[in-house]
Amino acid sequence: xxPRNAPRSRRERPAKPALTxxxxxxxxVRLMKDEGLRRVTMRRLAQELDTGPASLYVYVANTAELxxxxxxxxxxxxDLTPVAAPGDWRDRLAGVLxxxxxxxxxxxDLAHSALVARPSGPNYLALVEAVLALLHEGGVPDGxxxxxxxxxxxxxxxxxxxxxxxxxxAAAEDEHLxxxxxxRAVPAETYPRIAALAGDLVSGTPEQRLAWTFRAxxxxxxxxxxxxx
Amino acid sequence: xxPRNAPRSRRERPAKPALTxxxxxxxxVRLMKDEGLRRVTMRRLAQELDTGPASLYVYVANTAELxxxxxxxxxxxxDLTPVAAPGDWRDRLAGVLxxxxxxxxxxxDLAHSALVARPSGPNYLALVEAVLALLHEGGVPDGxxxxxxxxxxxxxxxxxxxxxxxxxxAAAEDEHLxxxxxxRAVPAETYPRIAALAGDLVSGTPEQRLAWTFRAxxxxxxxxxxxxx
DNA sequence: ACCTGAACACCGTTCAAGT
DNA sequence: ACCTGAACACCGTTCAAGT
Numbered sequence: 001x002x003p004r005n006a007p008r009s010r011r012e013r014p015a016k017p018a019l020t021x022x023x024x025x026x027x028x029v030r031l032m033k034d035e036g037l038r039r040v041t042m043r044r045l046a047q048e049l050d051t052g053p054a055s056l057y058v059y060v061a062n063t064a065e066l067x068x069x070x071x072x073x074x075x076x077x078x079d080l081t082p083v084a085a086p087g088d089w090r091d092r093l094a095g096v097l098x099x100x101x102x103x104x105x106x107x108x109d110l111a112h113s114a115l116v117a118r119p120s121g122p123n124y125l126a127l128v129e130a131v132l133a134l135l136h137e138g139g140v141p142d143g144x145x146x147x148x149x150x151x152x153x154x155x156x157x158x159x160x161x162x163x164x165x166x167x168x169x170a171a172a173e174d175e176h177l178x179x180x181x182x183x184r185a186v187p188a189e190t191y192p193r194i195a196a197l198a199g200d201l202v203s204g205t206p207e208q209r210l211a212w213t214f215r216a217x218x219x220x221x222x223x224x225x226x227x228x229x
Numbered sequence: 230x231x232p233r234n235a236p237r238s239r240r241e242r243p244a245k246p247a248l249t250x251x252x253x254x255x256x257x258v259r260l261m262k263d264e265g266l267r268r269v270t271m272r273r274l275a276q277e278l279d280t281g282p283a284s285l286y287v288y289v290a291n292t293a294e295l296x297x298x299x300x301x302x303x304x305x306x307x308d309l310t311p312v313a314a315p316g317d318w319r320d321r322l323a324g325v326l327x328x329x330x331x332x333x334x335x336x337x338d339l340a341h342s343a344l345v346a347r348p349s350g351p352n353y354l355a356l357v358e359a360v361l362a363l364l365h366e367g368g369v370p371d372g373x374x375x376x377x378x379x380x381x382x383x384x385x386x387x388x389x390x391x392x393x394x395x396x397x398x399a400a401a402e403d404e405h406l407x408x409x410x411x412x413r414a415v416p417a418e419t420y421p422r423i424a425a426l427a428g429d430l431v432s433g434t435p436e437q438r439l440a441w442t443f444r445a446x447x448x449x450x451x452x453x454x455x456x457x458x
Numbered sequence: 459a460c461c462t463g464a465a466c467a468c469c470g471t472t473c474a475a476g477t
Numbered sequence: 478a479c480c481t482g483a484a485c486a487c488c489g490t491t492c493a494a495g496t
Binding site: 061064065068112115116117118120125126128129132133136142143144145146147148149150151154155157158159161162165174175176178179182183186190191192193194196197200201203204209212213215216217218219220221223224226 | 290293294297341344345346347349354355357358361362365371372373374375376377378379380383384386387388390391394403404405407408411412415419420421422423425426429430432433438441442444445446447448449450452453455
């Protein structure tokens with residue numbers, strides 16, 4: 001046992017390290033990994049940093065910005081090596097997008113927040129750059145590449161966000177099952193095409209569907225001119 | 230002035246009409262149009278219905294389901310007449326999708342909730358049926374049409390959701406401006422493609438970009454086989 | 459400049475108890 | 478079966494006052 005009244009805790013563990021933006025974000029990332037994004041609230045985070053919630057507003061404008069900062073941090077894990085690897089550009093682009101998707105699927109609540117407040121830090125920019133570089137290599141015209149990168153990242157993000165809601169709580173899963181049931185039980189007179197395609201509409205894993213979607217969007221972006229109409 | 234103590238209010242305005250699912254949803258729709266989706270909470274809605282929040286849980290499983298029911302209601306306003314109109318199937322499909330987008334842009338908070346909990350009522354099914362019918366008319370193979378309808382509705386919904394966040398609060402708009410600024414100020418050595426396309430990346434209105442995206446996804450879905458790999 | 463206590467104005471959801 | 482009061486366990490954000 002340490003002697004009583006020793007000034008240890010005062011000197012070795014300064015109870016309150018000064019607040020910094022980086023420190024706040026790092027704590028937020030840890031909190032999210034430990035307890036999920038739902039618990040990364042201004043109040044809970046302030047508690048973790050041994051302060052009051054008002055103090056955080058000096059560094060972060062609101063909760064959405066905080067969540068965007070967490071995502072930006074995690075985007076450092078996206079594998080961008082396919083950009084410089086050999087092989088077909090489409091496959092390598094699908095690889096980068098697949099890696100982005102994996103990051104989102106591992107922390108799926110973030111995908112949801114990414115749709116609302118996109119990050120704009122270096123890791124996000126590096127991802128955009130990688131996608132643009134591969135579209136350029138594939139000969140996709142600049143204007144189409146510029147708009148195409150948005151669509152590609154958006155479908156990946158939206159798919160992860162949808163999936164995340166179902167993973168998180170049973171109610172969202174129930175609702176998805178309700179949709180599947182509704183599609184299968186639909187009267188063929190009123191909805192002939194839905195009835196004809198019932199099986200196809202719900203087939204495949206999210207990953208399989210997303211892989212096809214990436215290819216389809218890449219092909220579409222490559223071949224669809226940006227006419228001003 | 231009416232005579233005092235008349236039993237009027239007791240007989241002519243029964244203070245509490247019985248709760249029903251339809252009544253709850255109708256009140257929720259009205260409340261959203263009056264005060265915005267943010268105010269359509271279980272507590273606020275219960276107050277509007279002159280009861281306690283616990284009573285609503287007899288009819289609605291949770292807030293997400295309530296919001297999905299509101300959207301399903303509003304989807305009745307989507308214009309599906311292009312399905313049976315003359316003209317190029319692509320243009321008519323873009324028309325249906327554009328009408329769906331307009332509904333979402335008018336009540337943009339709903340778009341956000343639609344990504345999490347999709348509706349599965351008759352209006353949503355009619356929209357899916359319309360898109361499938363037009364893809365069928367265009368000769369898009371069944372499997373590709375089945376997966377393509379999802380992508381088309383998803384990009385429309387995700388675009389509206391993004392836009393809604395910016396319309397709603399200034400903070401989200403600031404964040405978007407931060408991204409635009411970051412894209413324009415990026416060092417050309419580190420991010421050569423972003424620098425080269427800076428103007429294109431942020432050009433166009435959401436409507437213009439979405440119109441191109443619809444065409445690109447339709448083309449991609451039409452030409453991209455669903456190989457099992 | 460930075461930090462904070464305290465307050466304002468809310469939330470979703472559950473559950474035992476009533477009718 | 479349906480409805481409810483009351484409670485549990487939280488929220489985001491602001492602002493005047495302190496250091």
